[in-house]
Amino acid sequence: MSELRGVGIGLGVAHGPVARMAEPLPAPEDIASTRTPEEETARVSEAVAAVARELEARGAQAGGAARDVLEAQAMMAEDPTLAQEVSGRVTAGKTGEYAVFAAFASFRDTLSAMGGYLGERAADLDDIAQRVIARLRGLPAPGVPDPGHPFVLVATDLAPADTALLDLDKVLALVTSEGGPTSHTAILAREKLIVAVVGVAEAAGLADGETVIVDAAQGAVTTAPTAEQLEQATRRADERKASASAPLTPGALADGTAVPLLANLGKPGGAAEAVALGAEGVGLFRTEFLFLSSNQAPTVAEQRTAYTELLQAFPGKKVVVRALDAGADKPLAFLNDAHEENPALGLRGLRALRASEDILREQLTALAEADAAAEADLWVMAPMVSNVEETAYFVSLAREYGIKTAGVMVEVPSSALMADRVLAIADFASIGTNDLTQYTMAADRLLGSVASFQDPWHPAVLKLVKATADGGAAHGKPVGICGEAAADPLLAVVLVGLGATSLSMAPTALADVRATLLAHSLDDARRIAEAALAADDAASARAAAQAAAR
Incomplete structure (x- = not known):
C-alpha cells in the first residue's frame, strides 16, 4: 500500500x-502536402467548423458552467487570428494537419506567456487542436x-x-x-x-x-x-x-454560532439551483456575463433586467453583487484592451472602472433601480480595491446612487494589511481567496507550472485573512469569504476560526461545508485555525488542521 x-x-x-x-495523438510530420492549398484549406475549414459545432452541442447538453466553457472553446476554434496562422502555413505547402498543429502551438505559447485567464486557455487550445487533427485524419476524437x-x-x-x-x-x-x-x-x-x-x-x-x-x-x-x-x-x-439527503438547515457551528452559507453565481439563471441546495443568499454575483459577450457595454435597462431577476429570486435575503471586474484575464474592447506587459498587475478591477467611470455609474444606476423593484437585501462591492482612497471613492459613489450597503473585495495584500482603515469606511469586506493567494505567493493562479504555490492553505494567506477579519471586528463590520477556499470543508472551518462571518461558494459545495461546520464549535474552529497558522507551508498547515480537527 x-x-x-x-x-x-x-x-x-x-x-x-x-x-x-x-495518450495524445502523435504530432504530424512536417512534410509537403500532396494537395493544393485550396484543397487543404477546405479540409481544415470543414474540420474546424465540425469541431466547433460538436463543442457547442456538448455545451448545450451539459448546461451550467460547462456550457460557458465549451462555448468559449468553440469560439477559440474559429478565431480569425488562428485561421490566418493556419492559412499561412497551408499556402506555404504544409499539410492541413501540420498547419493546425503548428499554428495552434504557436498561439498556445503566446497565451501561456500572458498568464491569467488567457494562460489557462492555452491548455484548451491543445484539446481543440487534437480534435481538429483527429477529424482531418478520420480518427475518433481523443476522450x-x-x-x-x-x-x-x-x-x-x-x-x-x-x-x-x-x-x-x-x-x-x-x-x-x-x-x-x-x-x-x-x-x-x-x-x-x-x-x-x-x-x-x-x-x-x-x-x-x-x-x-x-x-x-x-x-x-x-x-x-x-x-x-x-x-x-x-x-x-x-x-x-x-x-x-438530510433536511437543509442554516449554516452553523456545533455550538449554534451562525455561519451564513451563500452561493457564488455567474448568471441569474443559477438562482433556483442555489436555493434548492440550501444557499441562504448570494455572497458573490459576478456581473461580467453581461459585458464579456459584447463589443459595447450593456445598457442600463439590460442590466436592470438581469439584476432584478437575480434579486427577486432571494426575497429578504442578502445578495452581494460585485461591480464589473474586467482587465487582466478579462479584457474588454470598450474598457481596457490596451496591451500590458503584466495585465494581472495592470488596469483591472476598480482601476479600470475609474478610468471609464461612466460604465461604473451606469452599473450603479441599474443596481439601484433593480433594488427598488425587489425585496432582497442588496450589497454592492468593488473589485480589486488596493488602498483606503479607493475604498472611500467607491463607497461615496455608491451612496450617491442610493446603494445602502457598499463594500470592497480584499484580493491584494495591501487591502488586508490596511483592513482596519479600509473597514472604517466600507460597510463590509469580502475576501477573494483565489486572487489573494495569487498576489501573496506571486504565482499566477491559472498557470500550471506554479500551481503548487496557488494554495490558500499557506499560512501567509491565512494571516492576511485574519488581519482582514480583525479589521472588521474592530469596527463591527462583516468579513465574508467568496473565493474557492470557502468550498474546502476543513479550510472553511479554519476561515471561521480566523474570524470570517460568512462563507460563499459554488452551490454544490454547500452540503459538505454545512456538515463539516456542524461537527465543530467556535472554540474548535479557533484552535484548528491556530494550528494551521503555526505551520511553515501550505501542506503542513493542512496536515496540522487535520490533526487538530481529529
Missing part, C-alpha cells in the same frame, strides 16, 4: 479500478476511455469538453497529475459532485486496472488498499449520501 497526495475537491470518497486517458465497467479516471488533466459530459454512472472518481483547486477540472468536478483529487504528481505511475481509493477529504489516493480500507471507504461514501 502507498498513499499519493494531491488537492481534494470536497469530502467524497470512492474506490475502483483505474482507467487512464489515452474518456470506456472499459465497460465503472472506473477511476486518471489523466494528466481533463479538457473541459471531456469533464462536461462524464458519465457519472461509470466514472467513480477523478485523479489528475496537474491542476489546482481553481482549475477548470476542479471547478467542474465540484459542480458535478465528482469525487476528485487533482495535482497528484505521482498519478502517472498508476496502472490500468489497479484498484485505488480516492479520498478527496484527505487529498489522497491509496494504492493496493486492504479489504478493511475498502470497506471503510464504502461506509464513508454511504454515510455521505445519507447526510446529503
Whole structure:
C-alpha cells in the first residue's frame, strides 16, 4: 500500500479500478502536402467548423458552467487570428494537419506567456487542436476511455469538453497529475459532485486496472488498499449520501454560532439551483456575463433586467453583487484592451472602472433601480480595491446612487494589511481567496507550472485573512469569504476560526461545508485555525488542521 497526495475537491470518497486517458495523438510530420492549398484549406475549414459545432452541442447538453466553457472553446476554434496562422502555413505547402498543429502551438505559447485567464486557455487550445487533427485524419476524437465497467479516471488533466459530459454512472472518481483547486477540472468536478483529487504528481505511475481509493477529504489516493480500507471507504461514501439527503438547515457551528452559507453565481439563471441546495443568499454575483459577450457595454435597462431577476429570486435575503471586474484575464474592447506587459498587475478591477467611470455609474444606476423593484437585501462591492482612497471613492459613489450597503473585495495584500482603515469606511469586506493567494505567493493562479504555490492553505494567506477579519471586528463590520477556499470543508472551518462571518461558494459545495461546520464549535474552529497558522507551508498547515480537527 502507498498513499499519493494531491488537492481534494470536497469530502467524497470512492474506490475502483483505474482507467487512464489515452495518450495524445502523435504530432504530424512536417512534410509537403500532396494537395493544393485550396484543397487543404477546405479540409481544415470543414474540420474546424465540425469541431466547433460538436463543442457547442456538448455545451448545450451539459448546461451550467460547462456550457460557458465549451462555448468559449468553440469560439477559440474559429478565431480569425488562428485561421490566418493556419492559412499561412497551408499556402506555404504544409499539410492541413501540420498547419493546425503548428499554428495552434504557436498561439498556445503566446497565451501561456500572458498568464491569467488567457494562460489557462492555452491548455484548451491543445484539446481543440487534437480534435481538429483527429477529424482531418478520420480518427475518433481523443476522450474518456470506456472499459465497460465503472472506473477511476486518471489523466494528466481533463479538457473541459471531456469533464462536461462524464458519465457519472461509470466514472467513480477523478485523479489528475496537474491542476489546482481553481482549475477548470476542479471547478467542474465540484459542480458535478465528482469525487476528485487533482495535482497528484505521482498519478502517472498508476496502472490500468489497479484498484485505488480516492479520498478527496484527505487529498489522497491509496494504492493496493486492504479489504478493511475498502470497506471503510464504502461506509464513508454511504454515510455521505445519507447526510446529503438530510433536511437543509442554516449554516452553523456545533455550538449554534451562525455561519451564513451563500452561493457564488455567474448568471441569474443559477438562482433556483442555489436555493434548492440550501444557499441562504448570494455572497458573490459576478456581473461580467453581461459585458464579456459584447463589443459595447450593456445598457442600463439590460442590466436592470438581469439584476432584478437575480434579486427577486432571494426575497429578504442578502445578495452581494460585485461591480464589473474586467482587465487582466478579462479584457474588454470598450474598457481596457490596451496591451500590458503584466495585465494581472495592470488596469483591472476598480482601476479600470475609474478610468471609464461612466460604465461604473451606469452599473450603479441599474443596481439601484433593480433594488427598488425587489425585496432582497442588496450589497454592492468593488473589485480589486488596493488602498483606503479607493475604498472611500467607491463607497461615496455608491451612496450617491442610493446603494445602502457598499463594500470592497480584499484580493491584494495591501487591502488586508490596511483592513482596519479600509473597514472604517466600507460597510463590509469580502475576501477573494483565489486572487489573494495569487498576489501573496506571486504565482499566477491559472498557470500550471506554479500551481503548487496557488494554495490558500499557506499560512501567509491565512494571516492576511485574519488581519482582514480583525479589521472588521474592530469596527463591527462583516468579513465574508467568496473565493474557492470557502468550498474546502476543513479550510472553511479554519476561515471561521480566523474570524470570517460568512462563507460563499459554488452551490454544490454547500452540503459538505454545512456538515463539516456542524461537527465543530467556535472554540474548535479557533484552535484548528491556530494550528494551521503555526505551520511553515501550505501542506503542513493542512496536515496540522487535520490533526487538530481529529
